[in-house]
Amino acid sequence: MASGSRRKRVVPGLLNKIEGFSDDINEALIIPHEDAVVTASDDKTLRVWLLRESGEYWPSILQTLSSAVSALSYNGETRRLFVGLGSGAITEFQLSEDFNRISLRRNYNSHLNRVTQMTFSLEHEWLLSVGRDKTFQWYSSDTGHRIAGHHADAWCMAVQFDAESQHAFVGDYSGAIHVIKLDKRSLTIVTSLKGHSGSVRTLTWDSERRLLFSGSFDQTIIVWDIGSQKGTAFELNGHMSAVCGLSYSQHTRKLLSSGHDQKLIVWDMEVTRTETPSWKESDICEMCKETFFWNVKEMWNRKQVHLNRQHHCRQCGRAVCDACSKNSSPLPKLGFEFPVRVCNDCHEKLTDDDQKSTTMFFDMKHEVTSIYFDPTKGHLLTIGSDRVVKVWDVKTVMKE
Numbered sequence: 001m002a003s004g005s006r007r008k009r010v011v012p013g014l015l016n017k018i019e020g021f022s023d024d025i026n027e028a029l030i031i032p033h034e035d036a037v038v039t040a041s042d043d044k045t046l047r048v049w050l051l052r053e054s055g056e057y058w059p060s061i062l063q064t065l066s067s068a069v070s071a072l073s074y075n076g077e078t079r080r081l082f083v084g085l086g087s088g089a090i091t092e093f094q095l096s097e098d099f100n101r102i103s104l105r106r107n108y109n110s111h112l113n114r115v116t117q118m119t120f121s122l123e124h125e126w127l128l129s130v131g132r133d134k135t136f137q138w139y140s141s142d143t144g145h146r147i148a149g150h151h152a153d154a155w156c157m158a159v160q161f162d163a164e165s166q167h168a169f170v171g172d173y174s175g176a177i178h179v180i181k182l183d184k185r186s187l188t189i190v191t192s193l194k195g196h197s198g199s200v201r202t203l204t205w206d207s208e209r210r211l212l213f214s215g216s217f218d219q220t221i222i223v224w225d226i227g228s229q230k231g232t233a234f235e236l237n238g239h240m241s242a243v244c245g246l247s248y249s250q251h252t253r254k255l256l257s258s259g260h261d262q263k264l265i266v267w268d269m270e271v272t273r274t275e276t277p278s279w280k281e282s283d284i285c286e287m288c289k290e291t292f293f294w295n296v297k298e299m300w301n302r303k304q305v306h307l308n309r310q311h312h313c314r315q316c317g318r319a320v321c322d323a324c325s326k327n328s329s330p331l332p333k334l335g336f337e338f339p340v341r342v343c344n345d346c347h348e349k350l351t352d353d354d355q356k357s358t359t360m361f362f363d364m365k366h367e368v369t370s371i372y373f374d375p376t377k378g379h380l381l382t383i384g385s386d387r388v389v390k391v392w393d394v395k396t397v398m399k400e
Contacts, residue, residue, distance in 0.1 A: 010396040012264065012362055012380065018049055018057050018389040026069065028381050028389045030374035032076040036060075036099050037381065039389060040069035046083055048099055057391075060100045065091070071129070073118040080105065080141075084115025088131060092141070106144045110137055116157050123163050126182070130156035136170045138182060148187045150180060158203040160212065167226075169212055171200025177214055177224070195222045195233055202370070204246040204255075206269075213255060215243030221257055223273075234275045238265045238337035238359060245371030245382070252398045258368040258382060265337075266360040266397055276334050277317030282310070285321040287343060292321070313343035315350075332357050360397065364390065 018028075023042035030037055035051035046069050048061035071084030079095040081102070088111035094103045111131035118129040120141065127139040136150040136159065154173035161168050167190070170178040175196035181188045198217030205212055210227025221236040221243055241260035248255050248269075255267040284291050285308065292310045308321040314331055320343045327347040328339035337359055342350070366384035373380050378395030 013393040015393050016391040021387045025383050027072045028383050029074055029372045032376045040072045042068040061102050071115045071118050073120045075120055075122055082118050084118050086114045088112050117159050119159055119161050121163050128159055130159045160203040160205040171203050173199040201244045202246045204248045206248050213246050215246045217242040234273050235335040237335050244369050247373035254398050258371050260367050262364050264362040264364050268358045271358045279312045279317050280319050282319040286318040287320050287324040314340040315342045315346035330355050
């Protein structure tokens with residue numbers, strides 16, 4: 001095919017930058033169907049930014065609060081905005097129809113330390129929040145009263161809620177995810193999901209297929225198949241640093257992820273993936289049968305000395321020595337987007353299709369601390385450690 005007729009690679013289009021913060025930005029969101037962005041910052045400001053005729057975003061509301069603004073949750077139908085603070089307090093505001101005014105609705109007696117995330121269910125009139133006081137809190141947004149709560153062993157970092165089944169998912173700093181059933185005025189701890197070796201930084205939920213996605217400081221994403229009730233989970237490995245932002249598009253079945261490596265990864269969740277195999281443990285290489293260096297007794301019996309280290313094939317999970325696992329390859333169907341160690345046997349069997357990637361990688365050009373995707377316009381916010389919010393058009397990317 002002639003080079004002039006080749007299909008151009010789609011990329012996110014940078015629409016705008018929102019700047020002017022004197023401290024870190026903790027969260028930002030897009031008001032659905034509007035050219036409006038809400039930001040929360042450690043500089044104690046809550047701001048609503050509107051896109052002006054000049055093509056730039058300017059604040060229509062700038063509210064200075066008593067402490068750092070650490071978390072946001074917004075409901076577009078009612079224009080209710082929930083604001084979490086570094087002090088642990090939560091305040092509910094009402095936005096005007098033109099988004100130029102804000103009024104206080106109520107205060108919630110909430111956390112004893114920084115609020116890290118909140119989610120609001122209009123269907124149940126419930127507000128759920130988590131914080132650095134190691135608690136999950138459940139409130140009635142009708143009355144403002146606390147219904148119940150749960151105390152974890154570590155900072156609670158992220159929360160998601162499935163309105164249909166009334167299950168909350170709480171990710172904490174130890175790497176655990178607590179599954180909590182909410183029932184009228186009581187809660188039950190169903191289980192704890194353990195798979196991450198670092199803190200859980202972000203969660204997102206696929207309500208249709210009942211899949212929970214968790215992103216962690218350990219650089220991995222885990223997809224938990226909650227709906228099957230079989231304990232199935234598989235990893236997505238594509239980031240080279242902490243994963244801090246996840247967002248799922250129900251319509252296109254695409255998962256967006258970003259983090260400290262400055263990359264945006266678009267994962268096609270229509271692709272069939274499988275669980276990574278469990279690593280087998282052995283005192284000898286399962287291919288050549290040579291002993292590993294700690295198996296002194298066997299080396300003595302054989303009258304041989306080896307300094308073989310144990311490695312594992314990511315394709316089959318077997319314990320192998322270095323000589324029997326010299327090759328590396330991406331394994332996208334197992335969630336490995338970059339080359340990983342495979343044993344010689346598995347490497348010989350790999351096909352081009354086995355190594356073909358179905359994900360897209362993009363450079364966001366700043367270290368991302370969180371993201372927000374608006375499906376109504378196909379716009380994405382990346383919030384950076386550089387105290388800049390970038391507004392991207394990802395419509396074409398999501399259609400690929």
